[in-house]
Amino acid sequence: MDQSDNVLIIGSGVAGMEASLMLSKAGKKVTLVEKLSLIGGKTIKNEETYPNMDCSTCLVAPIQQEILQDGNINVLTSSLVEEVKGDAGDFTVTINKKAGYVDLVACLGCGMCYPVCPVELINEWEENLTNKKAIYVPCAGALPNVPVINAEKCLQLNGTETCNKCVEACMFGAINMIEKDEKVEVNVGAILVATGYDMLDVSTINNLGYGKYPGVYTAMEFERLFAANGPTEGELVMRDGEKVPSSVAIVHCVGRAQTHYCSNVCCMASSKHAHFLHHKLPEAKIYNIYSDICLPDKTYQKFHEDVKAHSSKFIYQADRDKMKISEEKGNLKVEYLDNNNKDAFIQVDMVILANALVPAIGSDDLGKAMGLNHDKFGFIEAQPFRIGSVATSKSGIFVAGCAEGPKDIQNSVIQSEAAVAQIMSLLNT
Numbered sequence: 001m002d003q004s005d006n007v008l009i010i011g012s013g014v015a016g017m018e019a020s021l022m023l024s025k026a027g028k029k030v031t032l033v034e035k036l037s038l039i040g041g042k043t044i045k046n047e048e049t050y051p052n053m054d055c056s057t058c059l060v061a062p063i064q065q066e067i068l069q070d071g072n073i074n075v076l077t078s079s080l081v082e083e084v085k086g087d088a089g090d091f092t093v094t095i096n097k098k099a100g101y102v103d104l105v106a107c108l109g110c111g112m113c114y115p116v117c118p119v120e121l122i123n124e125w126e127e128n129l130t131n132k133k134a135i136y137v138p139c140a141g142a143l144p145n146v147p148v149i150n151a152e153k154c155l156q157l158n159g160t161e162t163c164n165k166c167v168e169a170c171m172f173g174a175i176n177m178i179e180k181d182e183k184v185e186v187n188v189g190a191i192l193v194a195t196g197y198d199m200l201d202v203s204t205i206n207n208l209g210y211g212k213y214p215g216v217y218t219a220m221e222f223e224r225l226f227a228a229n230g231p232t233e234g235e236l237v238m239r240d241g242e243k244v245p246s247s248v249a250i251v252h253c254v255g256r257a258q259t260h261y262c263s264n265v266c267c268m269a270s271s272k273h274a275h276f277l278h279h280k281l282p283e284a285k286i287y288n289i290y291s292d293i294c295l296p297d298k299t300y301q302k303f304h305e306d307v308k309a310h311s312s313k314f315i316y317q318a319d320r321d322k323m324k325i326s327e328e329k330g331n332l333k334v335e336y337l338d339n340n341n342k343d344a345f346i347q348v349d350m351v352i353l354a355n356a357l358v359p360a361i362g363s364d365d366l367g368k369a370m371g372l373n374h375d376k377f378g379f380i381e382a383q384p385f386r387i388g389s390v391a392t393s394k395s396g397i398f399v400a401g402c403a404e405g406p407k408d409i410q411n412s413v414i415q416s417e418a419a420v421a422q423i424m425s426l427l428n429t
Contacts, residue, residue: 004089004189005427008033010081010366013041014409015401015416016194017063022420024072028427031074031186032067033081033095035362036125038142040064041196045125045139045220047227047234049409050272051303057141057229064143076184078148080362084370088396088426089189099179100148101157102135106174109137109145113166113175119153123231127221129239130231135166135175140229149175190396190423191370193380194416195363197402200255200356208254208353209325214239215332216325216351219269226276236280238350245284245349248277249334250312252290253320255356261377264406266354267294271307273352278311286312287346289336291320297410315346325351357406370397379405390419398422 007023009016012034020030032039040063043049046056067073076097083094117133125138132138134154137147155163156177167175199220203211210216215238217225224230225237237244250270256262267290274286288308295301308314317323317336324335331347338344359378367374373393375381380399383389390398398419401412 004187005029006031006186006188007423007427008081008091008093008186008188008191009194010192011041011194011196011360011401011403012036012039012067012075012077013194013196013401013412014043014060014063015196015403015412016041016192017060017067018413019192019194019400019416019420019423020067020073021063021070022417023423024070026420026424027072028424029072029074031076031093031095031188033079034075034077035080036138037078037100037146037148038138038144039067039075039077040143042220043409044141045227046223047230048272048276050268051297051299053272053275061141061143068144075144077144079184081366081369082183084191084397091188091191091396093186093188093191095184095186097182097184099151099181100146101151101154101176101179102147102149103174103176104144104146106172107146107170108172108174110172112169112171113147116165116169118163118165119155121150121153126231127218127224129221129224189427190398192416192419192423193366193370193372193392193397193399193403194401195360195366195380195403197357197359197406198361200259200358202254202353202355205255205258207321207324208251209327209332209351210353213325213327213332213351215245215327215349216353219266219273219352219354222273222352226280236277243349244281246281247285247287247346247348248350248352249287249289249332249346249348250274250352250354251323251334252288252354253292253356254353255358257321259356259358259377261356261406262292262294263357264294264296265357265408267292268300268304268408270352270354271304271312274307274312275303278307285348287348288312288314289317289323289334290314291317297408357402360403363403370394372397375405377405379403388418390415390422396426 119134123132400416
């Protein structure tokens with residue numbers, strides 16, 4: 001096959017995976033680059049997806065397996081795009097593939113190497129709610145189900161001391177401590193950027209108490225608390241590992257003043273959280289504190305109304321910037337301006353902050369390496385003069401999913417399908 005028929009996809013969330021499979025079925029060779037050691041994106045951090053409350057991992061796992069077994073798709077995990085040269089139809093891309101020190105073929109995912117590792121680290125994938133070892137998979141059910149070693153923290157690899165405990169524990173000889181990072185060069189005709197998003201750091205918003213009061217959580221932290229493959233295996237307990245909340249406030253639009261845009265998905269995610277809380281803790285008091293409600297799909301209104309009627313009390317706040325969260329007598333005190341612009345407050349055990357979606361960490365560097373424009377919010381910019389475009393400022397490079405801006409799963413998939421159509425048109429010309 002002519003290498004100009006090959007495609008590079010950066011990011012393995014739902015947009016990147018959908019595009020990879022579509023292109024493969026059209027006979028194209030795909031290189032799928034993912035900076036993490038697993039594929040699937042942040043969707044697999046969720047227990048359920050709205051509005052039907054389908055099991056997220058049940059939806060995504062078959063797609064992950066299909067990609068890993070597809071002969072037309074070369075998956076490069078723990079990898080970053082460093083340089084892009086050339087033009088549409090003839091790009092040369094340099095990729096830095098970091099050593100994982102565990103052989104993908106030899107490893108059977110038995111997990112015997114984890115408990116013997118003496119190093120304890122915070123697990124960022126689990127939103128810092130639990131620990132991991134220097135050899136790890138980010139979470140249960142991760143695919144590929146093959147651990148990697150953090151070379152900076154591994155006692156053997158960083159030269160701190162001689163330690164071969166994981167090597168000795170592996171009966172399949174899958175651990176290779178002398179593996180090195182490698183530069184991979186690919187030639188492709190088109191590129192799709194599907195790098196997803198990250199969450200706004202709310203520790204910088206001082207009036208909300210995040211990082212100061214242990215009962216204040218971000219939306220993604222709460223997602224991991226009720227996920228069956230999360231740090232508590234779905235048990236809804238607070239940071240002390242014992243207390244079960246009897247009252248919860250869900251605060252909407254956190255960080256909107258900082259980002260200057262609506263993140264599109266937060267209202268439905270917050271309604272989902274209220275639905276789950278009511279199901280898991282039917283006696284708990286649940287409050288949604290909002291100033292705007294965004295329901296950008298015809299199926300979302302009913303779900304929201306059902307939650308409003310049965311699962312949660314909705315409280316309007318007149319000024320997001322005037323909210324203050326403090327601790328009083330062991331409870332969290334949430335102060336706000338009500339719809340009459342008067343001071344009001346509630347007291348709860350737990351606060352969930354629906355924090356904004358922001359451009360993925362590293363998207364600036366990636367954009368510079370590829371010669372792409374960013375919009376005023378920091379997302380990869382699609383052609384501003386074409387409504388609904390997925391083409392970027394550089395011919396032959398396209399964007400889809402939350403790399404272009406906040407959106408739900410359905411619209412991420414729709415945008416990736418549009419990008420595939422334009423890639424096929426370009427390559428088949």
